[in-house]
Amino acid sequence: MTNQQSLNSVDMLLNMGPQHPSTHGVFRMVLQIDGERVMDVEPYIGYLHRGSEKLSEGEQYAQIVTLFDRLDYLANFNNELVFCMAVEKLMGVEIPERAEYIRVILCELNRISSHFLFYGTMGMDAGASTPILYGFRDREKIQSLFESVSGARMMHNYFRIGGVKEDLPSDFFENIYWLLEEIKQGVDQADSLLSFNEIFLNRTRNIGLINTEDAIDFGLTGPNLRASGVSYDLRKNDPYSIYDRFDFDIPVGDRGDVWDRYFVRIQEIRESIKIIEQALKQIPDGEITANVRRIARPPEGDIFVHAENPRGDFGVYLVSDGSDKPYRLKIRPPSFCNLMALRHMMRNAYVSDSVMILGSIDIVLGEVDR
Amino acid sequence: MAEEEITESVSEEEEVSEELDPIIVERISILENILSSYDISITSFLGEINIHIGRTDIIDILTILKNSPETLCNLFLCLSIVDYEDRFEAVYHLQSTTLNHRYVVKSSLDKDKPLISSCIGLWKGSDWYEREGHDLFGVIFEGHPNLSPLLLYEEFEGYPGRKDFPFNDYKEW
Numbered sequence: 001m002t003n004q005q006s007l008n009s010v011d012m013l014l015n016m017g018p019q020h021p022s023t024h025g026v027f028r029m030v031l032q033i034d035g036e037r038v039m040d041v042e043p044y045i046g047y048l049h050r051g052s053e054k055l056s057e058g059e060q061y062a063q064i065v066t067l068f069d070r071l072d073y074l075a076n077f078n079n080e081l082v083f084c085m086a087v088e089k090l091m092g093v094e095i096p097e098r099a100e101y102i103r104v105i106l107c108e109l110n111r112i113s114s115h116f117l118f119y120g121t122m123g124m125d126a127g128a129s130t131p132i133l134y135g136f137r138d139r140e141k142i143q144s145l146f147e148s149v150s151g152a153r154m155m156h157n158y159f160r161i162g163g164v165k166e167d168l169p170s171d172f173f174e175n176i177y178w179l180l181e182e183i184k185q186g187v188d189q190a191d192s193l194l195s196f197n198e199i200f201l202n203r204t205r206n207i208g209l210i211n212t213e214d215a216i217d218f219g220l221t222g223p224n225l226r227a228s229g230v231s232y233d234l235r236k237n238d239p240y241s242i243y244d245r246f247d248f249d250i251p252v253g254d255r256g257d258v259w260d261r262y263f264v265r266i267q268e269i270r271e272s273i274k275i276i277e278q279a280l281k282q283i284p285d286g287e288i289t290a291n292v293r294r295i296a297r298p299p300e301g302d303i304f305v306h307a308e309n310p311r312g313d314f315g316v317y318l319v320s321d322g323s324d325k326p327y328r329l330k331i332r333p334p335s336f337c338n339l340m341a342l343r344h345m346m347r348n349a350y351v352s353d354s355v356m357i358l359g360s361i362d363i364v365l366g367e368v369d370r
Numbered sequence: 371m372a373e374e375e376i377t378e379s380v381s382e383e384e385e386v387s388e389e390l391d392p393i394i395v396e397r398i399s400i401l402e403n404i405l406s407s408y409d410i411s412i413t414s415f416l417g418e419i420n421i422h423i424g425r426t427d428i429i430d431i432l433t434i435l436k437n438s439p440e441t442l443c444n445l446f447l448c449l450s451i452v453d454y455e456d457r458f459e460a461v462y463h464l465q466s467t468t469l470n471h472r473y474v475v476k477s478s479l480d481k482d483k484p485l486i487s488s489c490i491g492l493w494k495g496s497d498w499y500e501r502e503g504h505d506l507f508g509v510i511f512e513g514h515p516n517l518s519p520l521l522l523y524e525e526f527e528g529y530p531g532r533k534d535f536p537f538n539d540y541k542e543w
Contacts, residue, residue, distance in 0.1 A: 046521040219495025232467040317450045330450035
């Protein structure tokens with residue numbers, strides 16, 4: 001209401017959500033619109049707040065892994081990895097080589113699975129109903145492989161402090177070979193079906209722009225930041241786990257519009273396939289868990305560990321007082337920060353594009369609200 | 371007083387571990403140089419550089435860390451509030467996307483009236499973190515334009531992030 005409009009136009013408030021199919025979860029935004037233009041937008045979050053951080057203070061370290069599954073529920077393995085790495089770093093645990101490779105393979109598969117879902121919903125937001133079927137088809141194959149490994153499609157609780165729960169099943173390597181072939185076909189299909197489609201390009205090019213300085217200022221990370229032209233990927237910039245052993249590229253966009261954010265993710269699927277193929281060649285035999293006490297008691301101190309999740313820079317700040325439960329656990333959810341830039345991206349966009357812009361940020365409310 | 375205690379305990383653990391990485395030593399000496407006129411102490415723990423702030427305005431330190439060419443912390447990673455027995459602590463994690471440095475800035479807050487300057491003018495990305503800190507811990511960020519509830523609802527009473535919040539016998543209805 002602050003900005004004075006010309007005499008005969010009156011701003012209207014349009015409420016979207018919390019139950020709205022295109023908000024990708026229970027998220028509400030109030031659009032202040034002038035005709036077809038969005039003048040301002042006020043996001044409201046917190047509908048899914050479960051107090052995960054506070055809950056963690058009452059659980060033992062091994063139990064917290066299950067809470068991390070439920071944050072970013074499309075990238076369960078990546079979340080588990082960050083928490084386990086934080087505790088391991090504080091305890092000074094070296095985890096076996098085989099466990100590191102298993103973790104990397106599963107995390108990269110999870111990234112592909114998450115990006116396939118994004119591909120589907122992006123098409124859906126643009127009004128194309130075919131991609132979501134193909135996206136879910138390819139994602140489901142990956143989730144089935146996860147089920148064969150951990151026993152659950154999602155919410156795996158598979159990573160342990162010091163390694164993983166159990167070794168890969170005997171037919172894993174045969175299955176993943178065929179899976180990767182199918183994923184490659186799926187990505188090619190995505191490119192031919194949606195990426196360079198004339199109508200899709202018209203809907204996504206030069207919409208929801210955010211430039212490099214603003215993107216960093218708002219704390220964007222992950223594909224959203226790289227779409228604005230910043231080559232910042234923790235797997236390269238500050239390699240954790242064993243990512244320094246693999247040869248892969250960081251796809252970067254040039255304009256920071258909706259299409260860039262979409263296409264960076266499609267390219268990332270190909271890079272993840274590269275990493276998995278190299279990891280499958282290098283994976284050694286051996287132990288899968290380090291010799292860690294069943295009830296972990298990290299020494300007193302605090303540590304911040306972050307890693308590259310499908311949605312960006314996922315971090316954990318862990319304060320330990322030497323007991324079997326954390327004193328304080330703070331989560332840095334990438335979607336939370338990415339969502340802050342929504343207001344900036346949506347200003348002066350058309351109402352019909354607002355759904356595309358929200359979809360291109362690829363939020364997961366489970367980690368926004370925690 | 372309390373802050374000195376935690377500094378000592380961190381430096382004790384540092385002595386137990388092996389000698390410091392030369393890169394960390396170099397970065398600490400650079401930091402001590404550019405922050406020499408302020409009341410701070412710098413420690414290192416497990417490869418992280420912690421800057422403990424004494425009686426200095428935190429905004430001065432954060433501005434230098436953001437703008438100085440040796441640090442260039444352009445990405446605001448995280449703001450955590452920790453409820454210790456005798457004080458609150460605001461912990462800022464700052465990252466440089468170009469130099470790949472990460473710094474931790476810690477500032478103690480009064481237990482009865484937690485008050486700290488808002489850094490929303492430096493990084494817009496600190497907005498919701500500060501609202502969350504106000505929402506869950508009752509920390510007041512001076513200069514923040516809108517400290518309305520973010521994760522909790524308007525009528526919620528109390529600060530559930532704090533240790534003394536009755537978590538187990540809380541009844542919603």
